Amino acid sequence: MRRTLTTALAATLAVATAAAITSPAGAAGDPVRAADATTAALAALGARPDGTSPAGEAYTVSRTVTDSDGRTHLRLRRTLHGLPVRGGDVVVHLDRARRATGTDGLAAVAPQTLTPRVSADAAARTAKAAFDGTVTAVGAPQLVVDAAEGGRLAWETVVRGWAPDGQTPSRLHVLADAATGAVYAADDEVKTVLGTGRAIYAGPVRIDTTLSGTAYQMIDPSHGGNRTCDMRNLMTGPCVLFVDADNLWGNYTTSDRASAAADAHFASAKTYDYFRYVHNRSGRTGTGAGITSRVHYGNNYTNAFYDGTQLTFGDGAGNIHPLTSIDILAHELGHGYTDALVGLVYSGESGGIDEASSDIWGAMVEFYAAAPGDPGDYLIGEEADILGTGEPFGNLFDPSLDGSSHSCFGPGTPGAPPHVSAGVGKHFFFNLAEGTGATAYGYSPLCGDVADVVGIGRAKAEKIWYRALNVYATSTTTYTNMRAYTLGAAADLYGSCSIEHKAVQAAWKAVNVTGVTVCGGP
Structure with a gap:
């Protein structure tokens, strides 16, 4: 929520000026200026000189962005009496003189109580029952204050398992009211979508690989160490790195398993370059690190997903429609970039904005890549044809x-x-x-x-x-x-x-x- 400083919540802040600040390209990178910005942000939020007040809130700086004209934007996370505030993040905007010009997201939280009526064990049982699929593990419930619900005290429980299709992994965050035990929200960490590479979709493309001894590996030294590996149509077990003797990958068809790998390897590099050169962002975390793409996952698996650490792609119906096209991969990897920038809650309108962002990134990377076999457009998944109709599954x-x-x-x-x-x-x-x-x-x-x-x-x-x-x-x-x-x-x-x-x-x-x-x- 956009608001002016005159109505900003007077918050208790316990922010160490040495807090870890991820500074993506475009940030100052100067520890003295960063400390000044933190001090200014604390003052804008009503903190005492020592950063604390009796209200019990605490803020930590998670990331700063400094514009070329000297304006600075600090993103902070919040706790209340030691409890995480879900949706409690705030952005403080400073001008070149370190004067605060506004805040975004600073919603007041005032739970009626911080003592749950429902036990953690009961919350865990409720969360397990709310999971649609096969449960493999139920995490320890954690008390949180939900800012999006006006400061509701809730139990947040992470349930791990497999979705009803039996092949898509799930890490579902279940939120239950700490007073009544009723589940009121849930969101999943796992986000899904319905050398020379001779790729199925991209066509003949150049890809970066690594020579190890006498063999080439699908490890990309130019794009943060991106790796592409083969799940061998299994759901678990090691993902085998693609290796080749002559650095020619694939034959443009699914008869060579390296063809889909070439698509994924090319697309992950182009996504990396798009964010690096268009938005000045070095890798999804801003640290330059790449990502692993797992191809040939599952059997007849008509989906792809980002699980917070890696990308995974099925081969589609009949295992002949790999979901490794540029727009699909950029969509999934786009979740990683959006998560790192904002961390949108994956439900309601914020979840829709998360998905919209990924489809936008998918289209923009496709235009940027300018692959000979897959020119840019505003269609989604038209190359993979996962519906078997020759039509895209979105636009x-x-x-x-x-x-x-x-x-x-x-x-x-x-x-x-x-x-x-x-x-x-x-x-x-x-x-x-x-x-x-x-x-x-x-x-x-x-x-x-x-x-x-x-x-x-x-x-x-x-x-x-x-x-x-x-x-x-x-x-x-x-x-x-x-x-x-x-x-x-x-x-x-x-x-x-x-x-x-x-x-x-x-x-x-x-x-x-x-x-x-x-x-x-x-």
Whole structure:
């Protein structure tokens, strides 16, 4: 929630100035300036000089971003009397003189009690019963204060297991009211989607590998050590690194297991380069580290997922439609980048924004990669053909064409599953980049009686979306929030009331997301 400093919550802060600060490309990297910024942020949040007050809250700096013009944005996590505050993260914005100019996400939390009526054992049993699939482990429940629920005291329990399909792993966070024991929310950590590489989808491409002795390995030294390995159509056990004698990988078909690996290896490198060169972000964590891509997972497994540490791809129906195309891989790896930037709660509108972001990254990386066999577009998964119809399983210009996604914000959007509510964010982005009506990439319908939107181009639209996530969004961001954050990002990048600033407002109105009018409309 966007708010001014005059109404900021006076918080108890126990922030060590030596707190670990992840400084992605673009951050200051100067420990003296970082300490000054932390001190300024504490003061903006009402802290005493020693950083504490009797209210019992504590904030720790998790990440800072410093703009080229000297403005700084600090992201902080919160606890209350030692309990984690779910959705309690806050961003403090400072100008070049280290004066606070605003905050985002600073919601007051005032639980009626910090003593649970329901025991931890009962919460664990409830969480296990709420899991849809096969349970393999139930973690110890942890008391949390849920800011998104007005400061509700809750038990958060992580249940591990397998989804109903028997092949998709799950790490489900189950939230139960600590007073009644009723489950009121759940979100899964595992995010899914429905040399020379002779790749199935990308075509003939150059990939970076490592020579070890007389053999080449699919380890990419130019992109953080990205690795690609073979699960051998199993669900467990070691993933075998791809090795080759002549550094020619695959034969453009599924008859050679290295073909799908070449697609994944190429796509992971291009995703790394996209964020590095377009958004100045070195790897998903900002540390330059790459990621492991596991291909040929499971049997007839028609899915792909990011589990917080690695990427995994099935081979699709009949094991002949690997889900290793550029847009699918960039979608999954995009979850890693968005998680590192914001950590959006994977439910409600914030979950939809998470999924929308991944589809946006998938499309933008596909354009960036410019692979000979897979040119850029706003379709999702058209190359993999996992439905067996020759059609994509989604798009950005009119997401409702898939039969379930929302192209327009409506009464059912806030409570819709993330993959469904994501359509609103995807449609907005397409309108902003390409415009409404007939375009070179598809027809984008308007939501209601509103004016057509003239697109500002992908290069500007992607910068606006990334900055909104990077320096404004918090874990429980809604579409109304995202409208404000993208407007702020556009004003930062291109100027208040610029063509780009006005286009953001128009593009949101075209998907039925409205708010405070800026620059006289539309």
